[in-house]
Amino acid sequence: MFSSCADPKSIEGLQWLLCYLTSGKHLDFYWSFVTVLTLLAITAPVALAFGFVGALASRSPLLPVRLVGQGYTGMVRGIPDIVFFLFFVIALDQGIEWMTHQIRCPDWTEPIRQGLEFRVCPEAKVPQNSAAQIWHSIYGFGLAIFTFSLVFGAFAANVLTGAMQAVPRAQLETGESYGMSQRQVLHRILVPQMWVYALPGLSNLWMILIKATPLLFLLGVRDIVYWARELGGSKTQAYEYPHSDWRLYYFLFLLCFYLAMTHFSGLVLARVSQRLSRGQATAAGEAQRKAAT
Amino acid sequence: MKKLILTTALLALTAGAAMAQTIRLGTEGAYPPFNFINDAGEVAGFERDVGDELCKRAALTCEWVTNDWDSIIPNLQSGNYDVIIAGMSITAERDEVINFSENYFPPAASAYAASAADADIETGVVSAQVGTIQAGYVAESGATLLEFATPDESVAAVRNGEAVAVFADKDFLAPIVAESGGALMMVGDPVQLGGGIGLGLRDSDTELKAKFDIAIKAMKADGSLNVLIEKHFGPATAKF
Numbered sequence: 001m002f003s004s005c006a007d008p009k010s011i012e013g014l015q016w017l018l019c020y021l022t023s024g025k026h027l028d029f030y031w032s033f034v035t036v037l038t039l040l041a042i043t044a045p046v047a048l049a050f051g052f053v054g055a056l057a058s059r060s061p062l063l064p065v066r067l068v069g070q071g072y073t074g075m076v077r078g079i080p081d082i083v084f085f086l087f088f089v090i091a092l093d094q095g096i097e098w099m100t101h102q103i104r105c106p107d108w109t110e111p112i113r114q115g116l117e118f119r120v121c122p123e124a125k126v127p128q129n130s131a132a133q134i135w136h137s138i139y140g141f142g143l144a145i146f147t148f149s150l151v152f153g154a155f156a157a158n159v160l161t162g163a164m165q166a167v168p169r170a171q172l173e174t175g176e177s178y179g180m181s182q183r184q185v186l187h188r189i190l191v192p193q194m195w196v197y198a199l200p201g202l203s204n205l206w207m208i209l210i211k212a213t214p215l216l217f218l219l220g221v222r223d224i225v226y227w228a229r230e231l232g233g234s235k236t237q238a239y240e241y242p243h244s245d246w247r248l249y250y251f252l253f254l255l256c257f258y259l260a261m262t263h264f265s266g267l268v269l270a271r272v273s274q275r276l277s278r279g280q281a282t283a284a285g286e287a288q289r290k291a292a293t
Numbered sequence: 294m295k296k297l298i299l300t301t302a303l304l305a306l307t308a309g310a311a312m313a314q315t316i317r318l319g320t321e322g323a324y325p326p327f328n329f330i331n332d333a334g335e336v337a338g339f340e341r342d343v344g345d346e347l348c349k350r351a352a353l354t355c356e357w358v359t360n361d362w363d364s365i366i367p368n369l370q371s372g373n374y375d376v377i378i379a380g381m382s383i384t385a386e387r388d389e390v391i392n393f394s395e396n397y398f399p400p401a402a403s404a405y406a407a408s409a410a411d412a413d414i415e416t417g418v419v420s421a422q423v424g425t426i427q428a429g430y431v432a433e434s435g436a437t438l439l440e441f442a443t444p445d446e447s448v449a450a451v452r453n454g455e456a457v458a459v460f461a462d463k464d465f466l467a468p469i470v471a472e473s474g475g476a477l478m479m480v481g482d483p484v485q486l487g488g489g490i491g492l493g494l495r496d497s498d499t500e501l502k503a504k505f506d507i508a509i510k511a512m513k514a515d516g517s518l519n520v521l522i523e524k525h526f527g528p529a530t531a532k533f
Contacts, residue, residue, distance in 0.1 A: 023333070025331075025333070028334045094371070119497060129317055220364075233449070245449050
């Protein structure tokens with residue numbers, strides 16, 4: 001990055017360290033933190049949306065909708081995360097290519113599955129072979145986000161179902177007695193009041209989501225764990241910046257990063273919880289009332 | 294008139310497809326001097342040079358992709374990339390699932406590296422990378438096999454005492470042993486394994502295999518392959 005780092009073999013000490021920490025590979029390492037934070041920023045609301053849909057579906061009076069909702073939560077919660085991830089990402093990738101194959105190459109005579117190969121016509125490959133690697137990376141990342149959201153959405157659906165059932169029946173009956181329709185009761189009374197009951201479960205899920213981001217590494221996305229392992233391994237003179245096994249320091253840095261993330265999240269969620277407890281008939285709400293008098 | 298437009302359109306499409314044939318080359322990126330990711334973040338090493346040259350000779354546009362070793366063959370078959378160029382030795386077992394091109398590196402020796410000259414490689418714990426011919430060889434010898442996902446980790450296991458020795462390609466271990474300052478040393482006799490290193494291709498990609506075979510033969514014939522071997526492995530390595 002700096003012109004003084006042009007010949008790394010001739011510098012030593014602190015300058016070597018500075019040049020090392022600003023080499024191209026290390027810049028990729030720092031950008032991968034942005035990747036992880038982007039994953040969290042996109043997955044959280046999408047998972048919440050999936051969870052909402054799943055929770056409402058599970059409570060629906062219509063049997064098929066209810067089965068879909070309960071099937072979704074049961075299946076995702078019942079299968080280990082890693083197994084679901086590895087299976088689902090491959091299945092989704094092949095499923096999308098299979099569909100585009102049916103659309104774009106209707107007269108392709110060879111079978112798609114040949115022996116161990118999955119071979120669609122070149123126009124149906126998503127992304128195209130000729131696309132730059134960045135698009136392949138973005139597509140892989142997108143698949144990962146979708147899978148993360150699906151998995152955490154199932155857990156969120158469970159939390160939200162429990163929260164919706166925890167809202168006192170008296171509140172809903174009051175709404176009904178005022179002549180509100182079921183939808184109005186849902187919008188105006190159930191959903192606003194369920195948040196305080198949902199928050200402990202959702203904040204727990206958020207912490208688990210933070211800790212689950214290394215699954216990106218399993219999916220082949222170049223996240224912080226990938227770079228830490230790559231950069232930390234001992235390097236011979238074939239590299240510009242040879243060094244011994246520094247994996248301990250890199251993983252220690254990751255440890256501190258994750259601790260800081262979860263600590264900061266804990267602080268923010270505690271604030272939100274306080275805010276939502278105002279006026280509620282929970283222990284926290286009661287404590288606020290006592291403190292005010 | 295309609296036929297004319299249709300045929301020109303078809304020709305344009307197919308011609309376009311032929312010119313813009315991008316081949317994706319999959320490599321591991323963790324096996325210097327064969328392939329590694331340099332400090333600028335790009336794929337580098339012997340196979341980078343060979344791959345670029347082969348693509349130039351076969352008139353293909355090539356894109357480099359990295360993939361972890363243990364999923365490198367399944368991802369080839371899923372179509373994530375078109376060629377495996379990752380120091381993969383030609384073996385009968387692998388030939389059952391994928392096709393190999395001609396070898397572009399002669400059959401080479403694998404050796405043991407240990408932290409002590411009297412390390413017990415016959416019956417002790419020997420580390421190797423998972424899914425390699427070296428791992429298969431250790432499993433069939435009397436030693437206890439300890440497998441790791443990356444070659445780096447298999448060497449680190451010897452340094453921290455988890456294994457008494459590591460069994461890997463001699464060309465991979467030589468620079469590591471030389472730079473270890475006496476901490477690691479070669480022990481035992483080298484073992485010839487595999488039929489040289491070749492490109493891995495899908496069974497159905499016969500056209501691509503033919504193109505690469507022609508290019509590799511040409512590189513062997515005019516000596517440019519030997520020049521690259523000497524550049525990355527030193528003058529003492531076996532050449533074509």
